[in-house]
Amino acid sequence: MIALVDYGAGNLTSVRKALAALDCEVIVPSSVDELATASRIIVPGVGHFDRTRAIDEEWRGAIRAALERGVALFGICLGMQWLFEGSEEAPDLPGLGVFRGVCVKLSPTRTSPTLKVPHVGWNSLDLPRTTDLMHEVEPGAQVYFTHSFAAPLVPESAATTTYGTTFTSAVEQGRIAGVQFHPEKSGDVGLRILRNWLLMNSRVP
Amino acid sequence: MLSKRIIACLDVRDGRVVKGVNFEGLREAGDPAALAARYNREGIDEVVILDVTATLESRQARAHTIQAVAREIFLPLCVGGGIRTDDDAASAIEAGADKVSLNTAALNDPSLITRLATRYGSQAVIVAIDAKRNRARYEVYARSGSALTARDAVAWAREAAERGAGEILLTSIDRDGTRAGFECALTAAVSDAVPIPVIASGGAGEFEHFRDVFTTGHADAALAASIFHFKERSVSDLKSFLAAAGIPVRLC
Numbered sequence: 001m002i003a004l005v006d007y008g009a010g011n012l013t014s015v016r017k018a019l020a021a022l023d024c025e026v027i028v029p030s031s032v033d034e035l036a037t038a039s040r041i042i043v044p045g046v047g048h049f050d051r052t053r054a055i056d057e058e059w060r061g062a063i064r065a066a067l068e069r070g071v072a073l074f075g076i077c078l079g080m081q082w083l084f085e086g087s088e089e090a091p092d093l094p095g096l097g098v099f100r101g102v103c104v105k106l107s108p109t110r111t112s113p114t115l116k117v118p119h120v121g122w123n124s125l126d127l128p129r130t131t132d133l134m135h136e137v138e139p140g141a142q143v144y145f146t147h148s149f150a151a152p153l154v155p156e157s158a159a160t161t162t163y164g165t166t167f168t169s170a171v172e173q174g175r176i177a178g179v180q181f182h183p184e185k186s187g188d189v190g191l192r193i194l195r196n197w198l199l200m201n202s203r204v205p
Numbered sequence: 206m207l208s209k210r211i212i213a214c215l216d217v218r219d220g221r222v223v224k225g226v227n228f229e230g231l232r233e234a235g236d237p238a239a240l241a242a243r244y245n246r247e248g249i250d251e252v253v254i255l256d257v258t259a260t261l262e263s264r265q266a267r268a269h270t271i272q273a274v275a276r277e278i279f280l281p282l283c284v285g286g287g288i289r290t291d292d293d294a295a296s297a298i299e300a301g302a303d304k305v306s307l308n309t310a311a312l313n314d315p316s317l318i319t320r321l322a323t324r325y326g327s328q329a330v331i332v333a334i335d336a337k338r339n340r341a342r343y344e345v346y347a348r349s350g351s352a353l354t355a356r357d358a359v360a361w362a363r364e365a366a367e368r369g370a371g372e373i374l375l376t377s378i379d380r381d382g383t384r385a386g387f388e389c390a391l392t393a394a395v396s397d398a399v400p401i402p403v404i405a406s407g408g409a410g411e412f413e414h415f416r417d418v419f420t421t422g423h424a425d426a427a428l429a430a431s432i433f434h435f436k437e438r439s440v441s442d443l444k445s446f447l448a449a450a451g452i453p454v455r456l457c
Contacts, residue, residue, distance in 0.1 A: 009326070010325060010326055010329070011298050011299065011325070013275070013298075013299065013300075013301045014275070014279075014301065014303060017275060017276070017279075017301065018279060021279070046325075046326045046328055046329070047325070047326030047328075048326070116400055116401060116402055116425065117400060117401075118327065118328060118371060118401065118402075119207065120328065120371065120372060120401075120402045120425070121207050121208060121209075121210050121250070121402070121425065121426065122207070122208040122210065122250055122455040123206070123207045123208065124206065142208060142455040144250075144280070144281060146281075146328040146371070147328075162206070163207055182281075184279060185279060185280055185281050185303065186279065186280075187245070187279055187280060187457070188279075188457075190279060191279060
């Protein structure tokens with residue numbers, strides 16, 4: 001069973017719909033006790049990093065405890081940024097800190113002086129290494145983004161994307177993974193990536 | 206590289222697509238969900254449902270249409286037409302819309318843009334602007350193009366962006382329905398003035414029109430309705446044409 005963490009950042013309808021299409025059983029836990037019954041956890045979300053403030057100490061503790069039990073964790077968009085140490089968007093607010101570095105604002109560069117922010121639309125994935133998450137995803141495959149802040153490149157990057165600068169568009173380390181784009185709105189490629197995440201964690205308790 | 210988006214617009218009245226449905230041999234044309242499914246197969250990047258009924262009683266019918274379309278596609282879905290209040294936006298988003306498009310309601314109460322952007326994020330708020338040329342400037346019209354306002358299209362787009370809009374959906378009233386091509390001068394004027402993506406609308410008739418609005422019009426996305434209802438004008442053919450013309454598009 002998958003727990004979808006609802007912390008008030010955007011609606012969960014399209015993520016639920018995509019998981020239903022992949023025959024997943026989903027709950028939206030209203031308490032940390034309910035969260036503890038899940039074998040997988042997804043942290044979705046769009047919007048301002050400050051929204052993650054709603055994932056308070058109690059919930060962070062419950063998610064950390066779940067990770068120690070071998071539960072798989074997947075962050076989508078803002079949920080992926082939250083897996084890093086934090087974001088310039090809300091500098092006083094720490095992320096979960098599973099991955100090193102702080103998310104920074106996308107902005108025009110010398111080579112892209114008219115860059116529009118937010119980064120909205122379909123952009124391509126570069127695959128720096130072989131990962132389970134990107135299994136059978138072609139380099140250059142396109143997925144749907146909508147965001148203004150982006151995560152730095154890290155050794156755990158499973159995909160990178162360039163928009164003005166090159167940032168981490170997917171990350172994977174053991175049972176923890178995340179994507180900056182919206183797999184639930186990225187057509188067949190997005191569903192493939194969601195399915196990959198489900199398969200790579202099919203042995204979890 | 207970020208692709209230029211091709212967006213299909215479904216003009217819906219009482220749950221049926223009403224624009225460009227008079228084509229023989231296209232039985233699915235009236236059903237929004239069937240049409241969305243076809244566009245999805247052909248590689249459309251995004252779908253907009255424009256509800257032209259837009260009465261209070263139609264809110265439930267609209268939710269039903271949104272749900273039916275959302276079941277068919279795993280793509281961004283925007284809903285516009287009759288989004289007048291916070292509750293209208295909430296019901297559209299709960300039904301499965303990723304974005305709502307505001308037009309007259311935003312002109313009447315610009316703070317609605319900020320309220321919805323704060324609640325759902327800027328990415329969920331599109332401000333639609335219907336503009337008509339008057340000598341050297343573009344005037345904004347409300348109420349589906351029937352009511353002239355005192356606003357200038359470029360200035361209003363800037364204000365909408367400052368208030369938290371995530372994208373601008375810009376329709377040329379002069380070109381809408383003419384199939385004479387997008388109004389590239391209007392699109393470029395607005396696109397160059399705002400830091401957010403601009404979707405060009407109104408006038409699509411030939412594949413070349415899309416190329417032109419992406420090059421000279423500086424558009425980030427282009428929206429069309431009836432051109433795609435022709436089977437011989439498929440989204441995939443359009444994208445192949447654009448790719449050959451050097452425009453970055455998503456090929457499926």
